[in-house]
Amino acid sequence: MQHSLSIAIDAMSGDLGPASCVAGAIEVLRSTPDLEITLVGIPSVLEPLLLTASKALRSRVHLCAASQIVGMDERPRDVMRHKKDSSLRRAIDLVASGQASACISSGNTGALMATSHFVLGMIAGIERPAIVANIPATGGHTCMLDLGANVSATPVQLFQFAVMGSVMAHDGRRATQPRVGLLNVGAEDIKGHDVVQAAHALLKRSSLNYCGYVEGNDIFTGAVDVVVTDGFTGNVALKTMEGLARMQSRVMHEELTCSPWRRLGSLFALPALRGFRQRFDPRRYNGASMVGLAGIVVKSHGSADAVAFAHAVRLGIDEARRGVPSEIGMTLKAQAV
Amino acid sequence: MQHSLSIAIDAMSGDLGPASCVAGAIEVLRSTPDLEITLVGIPSVLEPLLLTASKALRSRVHLCAASQIVGMDERPRDVMRHKKDSSLRRAIDLVASGQASACISSGNTGALMATSHFVLGMIAGIERPAIVANIPATGGHTCMLDLGANVSATPVQLFQFAVMGSVMAHDGRRATQPRVGLLNVGAEDIKGHDVVQAAHALLKRSSLNYCGYVEGNDIFTGAVDVVVTDGFTGNVALKTMEGLARMQSRVMHEELTCSPWRRLGSLFALPALRGFRQRFDPRRYNGASMVGLAGIVVKSHGSADAVAFAHAVRLGIDEARRGVPSEIGMTLKAQAV
Structure with missing residues (x-):
């Protein structure tokens, strides 16, 4: 062979x-x-x-x-x-x-x-490499970058991250181009600082399937396929997710096991709890590409x-x-x- | 009276x-x-x-x-x-x-x-107002700012946010000053962009109880009482938490109710599920101050x-x-x- x-x-x-x-x-x-x-x-x-x-x-x-x-x-x-x-x-x-x-x-x-x-x-x-990974989202996952290769980004670099994210998210099975969103603090055109506004202008003129600004919660809604941001914000967002998920999982474990009755009750909900854990199993999302x-x-x-x-x-x-x-x-x- | x-x-x-x-x-x-x-x-x-x-x-x-x-x-x-x-x-x-x-x-x-x-x-x-709120964390909560009053911050402004966060987190019952952390992409001195590095230098010279850089996951670990960041990063982090929590809660509900057996089983785990929900009830964390x-x-x-x-x-x-x-x-x- x-x-x-x-x-x-x-x-x-x-x-x-x-x-x-x-x-x-x-x-x-x-x-x-x-x-x-x-x-x-x-x-x-x-x-x-x-x-x-x-x-x-x-x-x-x-x-x-x-x-x-x-x-x-x-x-x-x-x-x-x-x-x-x-x-x-x-x-x-x-x-x-x-x-x-x-x-x-x-x-x-x-x-x-x-x-x-x-x-x-x-x-x-x-100009610059970026770290990109898939984040679990409603209906699949969202491709997000930069997750920390750089501590800042120029408008042109954010634009290039969008190009790279669009290629990464295009799995070839879909006819349409991946929807790209630029991470900001609001969806309106006037929101954000100079760098995101300049990147927004570049992206609007591009031939990417650019959908405009998105907010932190949109990473998980499936509103876009690609979320573009600088490496500082992206790294903080990623680690915030990891920290919150870890704390919630610990608290859930505490609540399920804090008494004999709770432990017994949790046995009956085991299939659901396992199903939940599998859907967010970090092993399924392992691997970040340096694009x-x-x-x-x-x-x-x-x-x-x-x-x-x-x-x-x-x-x-x-x-x-x-x-x-x-x-x-x-x-x-x-x-x- | x-x-x-x-x-x-x-x-x-x-x-x-x-x-x-x-x-x-x-x-x-x-x-x-x-x-x-x-x-x-x-x-x-x-x-x-x-x-x-x-x-x-x-x-x-x-x-x-x-x-x-x-x-x-x-x-x-x-x-x-x-x-x-x-x-x-x-x-x-x-x-x-x-x-x-x-x-x-x-x-x-x-x-x-x-x-x-x-x-x-x-x-x-x-110089600038900031939005501050308590985020649920291990052992209580973490006071975090700026959550979006400004789209950027100078080193001096980050320093002032730290002062304001320290006052907000000081509940008067504790003898020690609140521990303050500056949000960054790593804990080492060399990490981050110019603005956080300059703020880090200012904070090290201050009389606040400054603990150095923290990362996104540290918002939830109770490692510090106050997390300081600019309004862009803080707003993205806050909305990322909200989005992840909402998605997880929806997926948990799906897993618990997707079949008659699952629904029956979930009844036995109800006290634990309720306990979990109460601990993260967003109503208990309602209210952000404009400091x-x-x-x-x-x-x-x-x-x-x-x-x-x-x-x-x-x-x-x-x-x-x-x-x-x-x-x-x-x-x-x-x-x-």
Whole structure:
């Protein structure tokens, strides 16, 4: 069988270590017959993790040796200077050399972004990379960016984020272009500061399916497919969601278990509670893409288990099959702005 | 009995109209023996709503006639020019003339802010007003500002928001000063844009109990008592919380009722579900204060019912008893910055 797709995995990354990266990768190999995977890391650590895989699967796994590991707290600058033989760097190198179509890492976000930016460079015409992810919403999900690659954005950069978000949200199955909204503090034209107003003007003149301003609650209503904002606001919004969801889940657990009667009663509601938990399972939403780069890089959550990591790998595969970077380049060129 | 406290109520405000404003006000009168209330609005509308109140309560209610009503979509500028006999304007006038110690309105936020700013003016030394509210958090709540009075903020303004938040969060029962955090995209000193970094430097030199940068999730952890941010980020974060909570509550309802068995099972978990709902009941968190003004103005949610409106009135009373505006002035003067 000919293999058409190769993905590089930074297998030493994440809080749970290589075991969950490798297990997640094997899981995706199983369901994706034309996939090859290169596990990047320390061979003596990775080889034992492959022993349980079948010979057929094993034949589609390659190892790429890297002697260093990037810590979660290391400064991007130090990583770029002193960790040139790290699994993070080597995985990105494989994308740069064309040996892999995408790379996936659960590692240090800042180091991954800085190294990817340095090694892969940008898509022609895109000024800054952005972090994009799917947020659960009514009727599916909302594609949101920038979630923190930059601490601010110019109007032109917000416009480019909209182009990238539009490409990311276009799954090819729908005939219509994704609806794009610009995050603001109100829906009226007069709302917001100079930067969003200037971006609003650019977007109105574009050929994107631009729907105007949206507010924080619209992230979840399904009113638009893409929510565009600067990396400061986007990062605060994302972490606000995470914090609220965590607190609510803790309070719900307290209320369900604070007495023997409550614990008994909660058993009867278990199917509903499980259904709820599944619909918001963060593992199903694992994987944030670093778009704008001239190559595909997916950041998996640091605490990702095998199921979550597999989801991030599938995200990378999907982007690779669709050729997202070149699609972004073409969509940008097609804009009249 | 001598009445020490008088509150003005914009009784024509809110989506539910005068009935819930008046019912909420009467409720607070009942539990606050030294309170007098002035209901501002159209007397022929308000009088029938007082018929069920006892004579004793009725003796502590005054009416102030105002012939106009401010619509929720009216522009602040138009309201200030053409609605000088509106219930919103007259209620603020009562604060300005000293006849009331605070005013409460469920009306148009922009018009309330602009009119209050124009009529009451600012506390000496404070550049911009801010909207502050309590957000449910582990172990109580977090006081957060600015939630949208301004679309941006300078470092000095963020510093002043921190002073105001510190005063608002100081309930007098605790010996220690409220812990103040500055919202950013990471906790390290190097994180964030120029404005937060400059505000961080000012706050480190202040005599506030400043704890450094916090992230979106820290709003809910109880790590700090006050979260300071600009009005754009704060408004997006607030509406993001509202949107997520609404979606989750809808999905939970779907999961609990999607089959007869689920509906039956959910009956057994009803006490827990009710307990959860009560802990996050938005009515308990109704009322956002417009701080920085030389007078107390509390904005109640447009959709507030009597219970929620009563909560906003109590917030105004608490601020009036503590003399929040003068306390802010003194705390600002005490800063070495």
